[in-house]
Amino acid sequence: MKIDVVTVFPEYLAPLDLSLIGRARDKGLLDLNVHDLRRWTHDVHHSVDGAPAGGGAGMVMKPQPWGECLDELVPGEERPRLLVTSPAGRPFTQAMAHELAAEPWLMFACGRYEGIDQRVVDYAADRMEVTEVSIGDYVLFGGEVAVLAIVEAVTRLVPGVLGNAASLDDESHNAGLLEAPAYTRPAEWRGHEVPPVLLSGDHGKVDRWRREQALLRTARARPDLLERLDPGSLDERDRLL
């Protein structure tokens, strides 16, 4: 998978060199490049912002550097899916992470200040698929943290990136439920025990316990998820809980 990130703070994306993403890059599974938007400025101050049209507080990222950046990074017929980070965008979810993991090329635009001139989105949308994307109902200083979250959620779904792909099977948000709590050794720690069923060696019982815990945990923490669950995915024993 190819990933390009455009930002005025390339250093903010340094964690993309680390851990499993760094290893996936070393293995050639991810071709990830971070670009400094100021490369496409021409004034001595390398300015990327201007006063908002119509007045008001703050500054807006001007379209010219973004336009030149897109023209240079996307020169030919092959087009990326462009993700423009914005608190006014489509909410990012695990389902969207799966959708993006199937794309061969993702490009991320990190906004700053009051955001990017809307004409950049409109111009790009004539040339490629563009999605404005939000990581939650709150406002950050810039899109870099959003990109870190999205890239991490997406790339761990790319085959070969995660050491054990089975880890993806039962995890939270996979089938609309939260995952059951996890435990490891020792069996007793500071007066708290690992639930005995997990040490029973009975895989059927362990699976059932995990299923029940997932349902109960979801009901407690995220009843909204439970309401959206397909009733057909619940069996007799689930309904008795």
Ligand code: SAM
């Ligand atoms: N004036 C904008 C508004 O009210 O919608 C907020 C701009 S915000 C201060 C600056 C940049 O941070 C945005 O352009 C976007 O790139 C990024 N950003 C802030 N919150 C975000 C969120 N929840 N999800 C994704 N990106 C976000």
